[in-house]
Amino acid sequence: MQRILLFLYSLRAFLLFVLLEAVAIWLIVSFNSQQGSAFFNSSNKFSGKVLTAQKNVSEYFSLADVNARLLDTNAELLTELEILRKPADSAYVFVDSVLAANFEFKGAKVINNSIRLSQNHLTINKGSKHGIKPGMGVFNGEGVVGRVKGVSTNFATVISLLHTELLISSKVDSSEVFGSIKWDGVSPRYAKMLYVPRHVKVAEGDNIVTSGYNAIFPEGIKVGVISEVKQGSDTNYLDIIVELATDFTKISYVYLVENTVEAELDSLYKSSGISNE
Amino acid sequence: MNSSRVLVLTISFILFSLVQIIVLKNLVLFGMAFCFLHVLFLLLLPIETKTIPSLFIGFVLGLFVDLFYDTVGIHTASMLVIAYLRSPWIKVLTPTGGYDDNMRPTILNVGIGWFSTYSLPLFLIYNLVFFFIENLGTELFLPVVQKIIASTIFVFVLSIIVQLLFYRRRRGI
The missing domain is CATH 2.40.10.340 (Rod shape-determining protein MreC, domain 1)
Structure with a gap:
């Protein structure tokens, strides 16, 4: 018994290392999910x-x-306001709260x-x-x-x-074709649009906006512009690269x-x- | 180890972590060279520091930096690897005369050659572990290798500059 204890004592540094490393890995696994607690990150x-x-x-x-x-x-909002402003001889119809x-x-x-x-x-x-x-x-x-x-x-x-790991449900503005925007981890200017079937026609320069399907974003918030469409290696889906509208550096x-x-x-x-x- | 040295170490611990989270966190050269200078604090602990205390110091420092990077546990895990390897690595590198008592392995004390062989592999392992865990689940190989190599070189150069500027011979900061 004593020899076992002595043996363990001689390994104490390694055992502590394993223990603390296990704590770190537990932290990585349990706090890096998409809906994490606010304690162990920058919002505490x-x-x-x-x-x-x-x-x-x-x-x-x-x-x-x-x-x-x-x-x-x-300036944009002012333009929009000008469009919404009612002409002098218009009648106002109350729309149901639905x-x-x-x-x-x-x-x-x-x-x-x-x-x-x-x-x-x-x-x-x-x-x-x-x-x-x-x-x-x-x-x-x-x-x-x-x-x-x-x-x-x-x-x-x-x-x-x-x-x-974040997917944003979005669609091509002109043709209503929808897919998911996902970042591939390379450049902060570009992301990929997934799950757009091969038979669909999309062109470079088309606007991508949120689809409003997943109830997080309202429909029509800008995501980016298609910068490249490739046939890609996947047999079912197109390989679409989107230039993001948001400048994340600023x-x-x-x-x-x-x-x-x-x-x-x-x-x-x-x-x-x-x-x- | 007397109390004034403990005080010096505590102050440099606070300085290293503050500089890391306030300044260096926002500094990424060419989009790939990160600067994890807080590792240098662990490397510059007195040479006779045992593995167990350095594991605890590494754990606390790693967790603190993690809070601000929003990478819970990743810095901690990498710091622990460095803290565990540090003491055996110093033993392997013992020069023929042995080490002086109570010495901190700064460039001015041990020379640039010894410091390079001591710190470069450890910086490399740190970045390797960090970016490996950080990119688990993604299929980026080349960008990660670029980040690891660029970060290692950057942090090595910066650690030399910091030591030449802020450290004196023999006795700490």
Whole structure:
């Protein structure tokens, strides 16, 4: 017995190494899922505070750029407003609330962003206190950014579109052909569109927008532009490369969108046995 | 080891981790050369540090850096590998006269040749483990190899610069 104990004692460094490594692997496996807890990542209270302090300094360097983008968005919205404005002699018809908007929007500031890993995340300065929930869609003035992963009181972690396991249901704007956008991990400018059958005609330069099928994003938020269509190695699907609309190197402010009927939709899908990507 | 040395080590621990999460996290050269300079703290612990304390230090430092990179456990796992290999690797590299007492293996103390043979393989293993786990499930081979090699070179060059600038001969920072 004593010899066994002595033997184990002589291996103590190795045993500790194995134990701690097992803890690390457990952390990797259990906290890197898409719906993680907010404790062991950048949205916990402590790291959120540090990142906010850092962002408060560094955001001065990008003020001019942010201003220019806001001006662009403003101009677009003004144009849209002009179209919606009723002419003087028009009559107003009340539309039933069934057709009313099912989406609510919120704004937030990005305090942490990465683009060079293969599983990138952002951190934003709004949390459960401000009504942010896991699963909400995130976009900015240019296009889709990602999806909320974990939420703490004041901060939230967002899975970037530049994450090799995130699928965004989207469609070709002109022809309504739908597929899933997935990042391949190489360049932050390009992603791939999966599950588009070979017989479908798509052309370079077609716009890709969100499809609205998976209830995270409303229909029609811009994702990117098709830059290349190849026959590819897969016998069933086309190989489509999409140039992303969002410039991930310069994200400062984002909007979050919440689907107010998502719970209803989810339970409907569940009860009818449909799993949506 | 007296209390002033412990203080110096604690301060450099805090400095290394702060610099890593505030400055170097945003610094990626050419889109592939990452800089994990916090590994240098572990490498520059006094030479007679045993494996068990360095495992604990590596675990804490790795977990702390992980919080900010949103890569829970990946830095921790790689740090633990380095912490475990460090002590045997130092033993293998013992020069003929043996080591001085209480020495930290900085360039100024041990020379650039010894430091290169000591640190380069460890940096390489760190980046290898980190990018291997990080890219599990993806089919990227070439970009990962590029990242590993570029990061190793970058962090090695930066660690030489940091030591020449901030370390004095014999006694710590």
